[in-house]
Amino acid sequence: MKSGKCLCGAITFTADQVEPEIGACHCRMCQRVSGGIFITTTARGLTFAGTEHISKYRSSDWAERAFCNKCGTHLYYRILDTDEYEMCVGVFDDQSDFVLASEIFIDRKPDAYALAGDHPRLTEAETLEKYKIFGK
Ligand SMILES: [Zn+2]
Numbered sequence: 001m002k003s004g005k006c007l008c009g010a011i012t013f014t015a016d017q018v019e020p021e022i023g024a025c026h027c028r029m030c031q032r033v034s035g036g037i038f039i040t041t042t043a044r045g046l047t048f049a050g051t052e053h054i055s056k057y058r059s060s061d062w063a064e065r066a067f068c069n070k071c072g073t074h075l076y077y078r079i080l081d082t083d084e085y086e087m088c089v090g091v092f093d094d095q096s097d098f099v100l101a102s103e104i105f106i107d108r109k110p111d112a113y114a115l116a117g118d119h120p121r122l123t124e125a126e127t128l129e130k131y132k133i134f135g136k
């Protein structure tokens, strides 16, 4: 069980199950929506409070992104009709056990920065091949 909240505190949540392996997505949509690097972890069993402040944006036919409509904090990316949330790691209260395990769309990453560590880095083509849900 992990807890978290948005910047203004209007939205709080708990998650029954949170994967410690986190991933960075460098696709252009994630860059724009986050204003930087989009780093998430898979979480299940989410309970939100302050749901009237959660705004959702349907960023593709198969997925939505949610944010706080008071402070703009990005909360998650979610494939529609699943109960798995790709939660932005920055919204969790305790981030001490997170480990960066993968980067996707690495060929979309600007040259200006790079994440350290020895982990898989998938190109756009490799990402699309691995996660067939994209591009449906
Ligand atoms: Zn907020």
Ligand SMILES: [Zn+2]
Residues within 6 Å of the ligand: 025, 026, 027, 028, 029, 030, 031, 038, 105
């Ligand atoms: Zn992305």
